[in-house]
Amino acid sequence: MKYLLKQAITCMAILPVYLLAAAGKLHAQTKQPNVIIFIADDVSYNDLGCMGHPVVKTPAIDQLAKNGLRFTNAYLTTSSCSPSRVSILTGRYPHNTGAAELHSAIPAGQIAFPKLLKDGGYYTAQAGKWHLGSSGVKPDGVFLNAFDRVGGSHAEGGGPGGEELWVDYIQQRPKDKPFFMWFAAQDAHRGWDSAHKPIKYSERDVKVPANLVDTKTTRNDFVRYYEEVSRFDHYVGKVVDELKTQGVLDNTLIIIMADNGRPFPRNKTRMYDEGIKTPLVIHWPAGLKARNEVSSSLVSVIDIAPTILELAGISGSPTIQGKSFKKLLAAPTAKFRNYVFAEHNWHSFRAYERMVRTDQFVYIENGLPEQSNVGATDIMGGAAGTALKNHYQAGKATPLQSLIFITPSRNMNCTTIQGIKINWSIFMEKRIQVAAATTGQHIGNLEKGNRR
Amino acid sequence: MATWKKETGDDQPADLTPDWYDRWTNKAVPEKDKRGTMPGTHSNATSILKPGPF
Numbered sequence: 001m002k003y004l005l006k007q008a009i010t011c012m013a014i015l016p017v018y019l020l021a022a023a024g025k026l027h028a029q030t031k032q033p034n035v036i037i038f039i040a041d042d043v044s045y046n047d048l049g050c051m052g053h054p055v056v057k058t059p060a061i062d063q064l065a066k067n068g069l070r071f072t073n074a075y076l077t078t079s080s081c082s083p084s085r086v087s088i089l090t091g092r093y094p095h096n097t098g099a100a101e102l103h104s105a106i107p108a109g110q111i112a113f114p115k116l117l118k119d120g121g122y123y124t125a126q127a128g129k130w131h132l133g134s135s136g137v138k139p140d141g142v143f144l145n146a147f148d149r150v151g152g153s154h155a156e157g158g159g160p161g162g163e164e165l166w167v168d169y170i171q172q173r174p175k176d177k178p179f180f181m182w183f184a185a186q187d188a189h190r191g192w193d194s195a196h197k198p199i200k201y202s203e204r205d206v207k208v209p210a211n212l213v214d215t216k217t218t219r220n221d222f223v224r225y226y227e228e229v230s231r232f233d234h235y236v237g238k239v240v241d242e243l244k245t246q247g248v249l250d251n252t253l254i255i256i257m258a259d260n261g262r263p264f265p266r267n268k269t270r271m272y273d274e275g276i277k278t279p280l281v282i283h284w285p286a287g288l289k290a291r292n293e294v295s296s297s298l299v300s301v302i303d304i305a306p307t308i309l310e311l312a313g314i315s316g317s318p319t320i321q322g323k324s325f326k327k328l329l330a331a332p333t334a335k336f337r338n339y340v341f342a343e344h345n346w347h348s349f350r351a352y353e354r355m356v357r358t359d360q361f362v363y364i365e366n367g368l369p370e371q372s373n374v375g376a377t378d379i380m381g382g383a384a385g386t387a388l389k390n391h392y393q394a395g396k397a398t399p400l401q402s403l404i405f406i407t408p409s410r411n412m413n414c415t416t417i418q419g420i421k422i423n424w425s426i427f428m429e430k431r432i433q434v435a436a437a438t439t440g441q442h443i444g445n446l447e448k449g450n451r452r
Numbered sequence: 453m454a455t456w457k458k459e460t461g462d463d464q465p466a467d468l469t470p471d472w473y474d475r476w477t478n479k480a481v482p483e484k485d486k487r488g489t490m491p492g493t494h495s496n497a498t499s500i501l502k503p504g505p506f
Contacts, residue, residue: 095462095492096500101469104490107498321460321503339505341456345491346469352491354462356453363453367464377478389476 032122032178032312033287034252036239037304039088039182040232041081041129041189042268043258045074045277047229055205056226060237061256061281068254068283069290069332074299075340075357079260079268079275080347080376082131084301085184088259089113089132089143091305091320094343101346105134106142111317113305114180115146120314123177127152127169128162128184131259147182160195161187161228163235170242178312185235188228190263190378199230209274211266211400212384213391221383225262249285253311255304256281265385265404269347269375271355271364276342287311288329295332298359299325300340348377369408456504461495 045051049058050065051072077087080102083094089112094100098107112132114124126139126147133141139150152158152165159165166183173179203219206226212218236256243249261267261275268275278301282288302322309316310324325336344353352367366373379385391397392405403409456462469488474481492498 093460093462093504095490096460096497098490098492098498100490100492101487104487109498318501321501323503323506337506339456341453341504343462343491346488348473349471349475350468350488352464352468354453354457356456365453372475374475377473380475381478 031251031286033284034179034248035117035255035308035312036181036183036252037255037257038232038236038239039085039184040229040256040258040279041184041186042260042263043188043229043232043279044261044267044274045072045258045279046274047226047262048233048256048279048281050281051279055201055207056229057199058230058233060233060240064236064240064254064256064283065281066292067285068281068288069293069295069329070282071280071299072294072296073359074257074278074280074301075342076258076260076276076278076301077341078343078345079270080345081189081259082133083343083345084259085131086110086143088257088301088304089146089182091302091317091322093302093321093341094345096321099133100343102348103131103134106132108142110142111319112143112146113309113317113320114182115143116309116314116317117180117312118146118148120312121177122312123148123174123179124182125149125169125173125179126182126184127165128158129153129186129189130184153186159235160193161185161231161235163187163232166235166239167242170239170246180308183239185232187232188225188262190382192224192228197227197231198234199227201226209264210398211388211403212264213387213397213401215387217383218387221264225264251284251286253282253284253287253308256283257301257304263376263379263382265375265379265388267375268379269344269351270373271342271344271353271362276355282329284329290329290332293332295328296359297325297328297332297334298337298340298357299328300337303337347375349374366409371409372405372407373409374404459500459502459504461492461497461500463491463494465489465491465493 047053047056048061050062076084078084078094082103083100086097086099087094090097090110097110118124124147130139132143137153153162163185201223203223206219206222208214208218243252257278257280303325306316306320306322306324307326310326327334328336340357342355344351355364374380467488470483472484
């Protein structure tokens with residue numbers, strides 16, 4: 001009897017604890033996160049303060065990184081605006097979307113993952129640059145069905161970078177649903193404008209890459225670029241402030257990324273890191289244990305769609321080719337991908353390049369070596385591109401500065417992460433599955449130094 | 453890369469979209485606005501679900 005009484009008392013004591021725990025678990029299971037993707041336009045992975053840039057100031061994003069997780073090896077599938085965005089939203093490689101070239105229409109049947117969120121009960125909205133179809137600015141095409149609200153572009157009074165309406169979107173959303181926002185800035189795409197630059201820079205501050213010519217016009221070109229990167233950051237900060245005001249910041253998964261690299265020669269459209277690598281910062285206090293942590297695991301942007309869908313508890317689509325990297329949110333140093341792949345297709349100029357990268361090697365094939373590889377028209381028409389062209393024409397360019405003009409261009413290009421030596425014959429035999437590389441860093445078309 | 457191309461249906465069509473501009477002057481050329489065949493078209497890559505090597 002005494003035993004039964006003791007058991008009953010124990011059960012009564014434990015029951016409330018159990019119920020509370022169960023309720024907490026249930027809450028955790030049913031509380032779907034809000035999601036915001038801030039996608040910058042033409043910003044290289046290393047042009048944010050938290051990604052190591054020595055000059056560009058991005059205090060709002062830096063703060064998110066400080067309280068979250070940043071990835072140092074996140075790769076785009078192409079360094080070209082609209083195909084890159086379509087790839088991110090479908091979780092598919094560009095040639096598998098049917099919209100592999102700039103400004104090409106998206107075939108029916110391609111599914112943007114926000115549509116799945118919308119069907120699963122999310123409120124979904126897009127604000128800023130569209131570039132999801134054949135139009136650069138005006139929203140059109142099959143992906144209109146993925147969003148409850150679309151607009152806020154530069155052309156519609158969304159501000160010089162298309163970001164002026166972002167806070168309004170957060171304020172005007174229905175409050176009884178989780179939300180997904182695709183906030184697509186037009187910063188830092190050319191042409192530059194002088195409107196509302198929160199942070200100013202001096203030409204003296206500029207770090208001119210070795211592949212460009214150090215002139216006053218090149219430096220001024222970078223000043224304008226830096227200012228637009230900081231303007232992107234400024235508007236991210238305004239949205240974060242609004243989320244705090246509404247008390248929803250903790251359970252909002254914020255992703256900071258870009259569609260392709262900076263709009264300078266040998267960056268945008270190209271397969272080198274400053275063209276094909278994206279900054280990737282994730283902030284989500286309610287679901288992310290990481291604080292100021294770094295993941296160097298290889299991830300592809302086609303993995304973003306399945307990750308978000310899994311976190312939202314919504315079934316993915318069989319059309320998605322990426323895989324969820326949810327496990328990296330809990331264990332940032334875990335092994336994830338062995339390979340990332342990327343493409344360079346038509347963007348102003350005919351192109352066919354392919355890249356595969358491991359954590360040690362990058363291999364690029366150029367299917368059109370008979371032509372030069374200058375990149376897009378906006379790049380070569382810009383001040384830095386013009387200065388470089390004049391320098392080359394005057395016969396003053398270094399080999400590195402000359403690379404984009406030379407024909408035939410390289411048909412194959414294999415590089416290592418700086419400092420790692422490879423044995424070329426083993427590499428060629430096993431392609432990128434190099435396991436025992438030891439000697440001979442620069443053989444054949446191996447590019448000296450690094451893969452930038 | 454070969455495995456990835458094969459599994460995902462990538463290819464290099466002979467009639468890729470041509471240059472729309474002169475590569476040196478940036479001026480529009482007569483082929484501007486002409487589209488060619490996109491990679492993956494011949495293999496109907498839009499319907500392929502295989503992701504290639506991971």
